[in-house]
Amino acid sequence: MATGRTHRPATRSRGIPEATVARLPLYLRALTALSERSVPTVSSEELATAAGVNSAKLRKDFSYLGSYGTRGVGYDVEYLVYQISRELGLTQDWPVVIVGIGNLGAALANYGGFASRGFRVAALIDADPAMAGKPVAGMPVQHTDELEKIINDNGVSIGVIATPAGAAQQVCERLVAAGVTSILNFAPTVLSVPEGVDVRKVDLSIELQILAFHEQRKAGEDAAAEAALPAVARDDAAIEAAADDVAASRKGPDGDVPAVMPA
Amino acid sequence: MATGRTHRPATRSRGIPEATVARLPLYLRALTALSERSVPTVSSEELATAAGVNSAKLRKDFSYLGSYGTRGVGYDVEYLVYQISRELGLTQDWPVVIVGIGNLGAALANYGGFASRGFRVAALIDADPAMAGKPVAGMPVQHTDELEKIINDNGVSIGVIATPAGAAQQVCERLVAAGVTSILNFAPTVLSVPEGVDVRKVDLSIELQILAFHEQRKAGEDAAAEAALPAVARDDAAIEAAADDVAASRKGPDGDVPAVMPA
DNA sequence: TGCTGTGAAACAGTTCACAGCG
DNA sequence: CGCTGTGAACTGTTTCACAGCA
Numbered sequence: 001m002a003t004g005r006t007h008r009p010a011t012r013s014r015g016i017p018e019a020t021v022a023r024l025p026l027y028l029r030a031l032t033a034l035s036e037r038s039v040p041t042v043s044s045e046e047l048a049t050a051a052g053v054n055s056a057k058l059r060k061d062f063s064y065l066g067s068y069g070t071r072g073v074g075y076d077v078e079y080l081v082y083q084i085s086r087e088l089g090l091t092q093d094w095p096v097v098i099v100g101i102g103n104l105g106a107a108l109a110n111y112g113g114f115a116s117r118g119f120r121v122a123a124l125i126d127a128d129p130a131m132a133g134k135p136v137a138g139m140p141v142q143h144t145d146e147l148e149k150i151i152n153d154n155g156v157s158i159g160v161i162a163t164p165a166g167a168a169q170q171v172c173e174r175l176v177a178a179g180v181t182s183i184l185n186f187a188p189t190v191l192s193v194p195e196g197v198d199v200r201k202v203d204l205s206i207e208l209q210i211l212a213f214h215e216q217r218k219a220g221e222d223a224a225a226e227a228a229l230p231a232v233a234r235d236d237a238a239i240e241a242a243a244d245d246v247a248a249s250r251k252g253p254d255g256d257v258p259a260v261m262p263a
Numbered sequence: 264m265a266t267g268r269t270h271r272p273a274t275r276s277r278g279i280p281e282a283t284v285a286r287l288p289l290y291l292r293a294l295t296a297l298s299e300r301s302v303p304t305v306s307s308e309e310l311a312t313a314a315g316v317n318s319a320k321l322r323k324d325f326s327y328l329g330s331y332g333t334r335g336v337g338y339d340v341e342y343l344v345y346q347i348s349r350e351l352g353l354t355q356d357w358p359v360v361i362v363g364i365g366n367l368g369a370a371l372a373n374y375g376g377f378a379s380r381g382f383r384v385a386a387l388i389d390a391d392p393a394m395a396g397k398p399v400a401g402m403p404v405q406h407t408d409e410l411e412k413i414i415n416d417n418g419v420s421i422g423v424i425a426t427p428a429g430a431a432q433q434v435c436e437r438l439v440a441a442g443v444t445s446i447l448n449f450a451p452t453v454l455s456v457p458e459g460v461d462v463r464k465v466d467l468s469i470e471l472q473i474l475a476f477h478e479q480r481k482a483g484e485d486a487a488a489e490a491a492l493p494a495v496a497r498d499d500a501a502i503e504a505a506a507d508d509v510a511a512s513r514k515g516p517d518g519d520v521p522a523v524m525p526a
Numbered sequence: 527t528g529c530t531g532t533g534a535a536a537c538a539g540t541t542c543a544c545a546g547c548g
Numbered sequence: 549c550g551c552t553g554t555g556a557a558c559t560g561t562t563t564c565a566c567a568g569c570a
Binding site for chain 3: 043044045059060062063067069070071072073074075
């Protein structure tokens with residue numbers, strides 16, 4: 001996912017699978033909603049539906065945390081909220097800095113969900129001197145020169161990069177050098193970081209491309225179904241059967257690139 | 264990931280694994296950069312480094328697309344760009360609508376990478392009548408009332424939801440009813456969609472929580488390493504050996520919750 | 527009885543390691 | 549010789565199905 005070690009190294013630490021960790025926030029959100037409606041207990045089935053997963057997966061996930069349910073009844077909402085929060089480290093306060101206060105950075109700064117769960121925006125940082133001092137989300141933007149000082153003074157260990165792609169790696173290095181060990185990267189670049197630093201990336205354009213892939217496939221299937229075209233390149237049966245031929249014939253360093261589309 | 268079917272159903276279509284699809288955009292970006300620098304060929308090793316993956320994985324990924332490389336040489340950059348673009352469906356034009364033109368929606372509208380690869384913002388839609396007509400990213404915001412008409416007139420099949428959480432499900436339903444079959448959801452909600460509609464979600468708060476989890480763990484490890492505590496729960500050997508005991512002892516609806524950290 | 531917790535099976539994804547081609 | 553392409557081993561994840569507890 002990222003350049004360095006995104007997932008924990010060999011160590012495997014304590015045995016909560018990464019896939020489970022990625023779902024805990026989902027459960028937490030659903031539980032928080034239930035908690036606000038003062039629902040006392042919830043079954044794996046109900047909670048799973050609310051979180052958009054299936055109940056077996058949810059139960060398995062929870063089993064990694066311990067046995068927090070009651071057979072024949074379900075889970076105590078408040079108790080689970082606490083346990084998951086603790087597991088995720090949300091019972092403590094995480095100061096974060098946002099670097100790059102353009103459209104996106106401003107959007108992030110204004111994002112409410114940020115503050116809600118243990119995260120606190122410690123500073124907004126931008127390289128543009130004209131931005132310095134300007135208030136965004138009720139907070140003055142600070143200049144990049146202050147970066148190291150800010151990180152240190154606030155004990156920041158999580159940084160959010162919302163700069164243009166060109167600046168991201170450099171900002172990343174300064175963050176890491178200053179002591180940041182977790183980075184959320186919104187810039188469309190692969191960041192390279194030293195061992196021990198976690199990077200997660202959020203990339204709009206990648207998400208769209210994945211959707212386009214599936215969308216194209218749907219269109220292909222529809223066409224095949226409706227028009228009953230003969231041997232479209234996406235046709236399953238044809239591909240399966242001719243896999244080797246395709247592999248062989250598809251070769252060629254340039255010349256024989258199919259006109260535009262496999263027609 | 265989403266409520267409905269995020270991954271394709273049983274069909275499995277043609278055999279490109281989902282994990283591979285998710286990496287194709289990464290390769291494409293790296294290749295595009297090489298292409299701009301007029302690099303003619305690239306080895307799996309080089310390209311893998313640029314994309315932030317390992318070379319075996321990259322070769323395996325490409326093997327699903329066909330045999331596009333030359334042994335002893337590497338891959339032809341232009342040719343691969345074309346093949347991956349085609350595979351992702353980026354050789355065609357994808358009109359998208361963005362619904363919810365707040366901070367985030369505006370950021371997305373202004374995001375350049377959007378337009379670059381086959382995606383075209385067909386319309387910006389917002390429920391606030393005061394927004395209607397206001398230009399954002401050189402484009403007038405249109406009112407939600409127009410949603411169905413816009414989708415239809417432009418043949419939009421991909422929608423981006425950047426509304427507040429409360430409005431997301433409703434917007435989603437209108438999009439789907441109007442013919443949208445792929446949705447990129449930025450609202451912190453689980454969307455439920457009918458069979459056949461793909462949803463991908465981007466959720467800042469979830470990403471931060473995952474980082475916090477790892478961050479917390481690091482802090483725990485540091486403490487363990489520095490203080491050289493005896494039988495830390497993080498010790499691999501101990502875990503492996505006592506896995507069952509741990510599972511058993513972890514029980515208890517409240518009382519014996521370990522103090523603060525696995526110490 | 528109704529639910530959780532969990533082994534065991536099935537599946538998906540990654541890594542290894544090397545055969546084979548240019 | 550250097551690199552791709554890929555079976556085979558492995559690791560991680562999901563699903564199944566049911567034993568066992570409240």
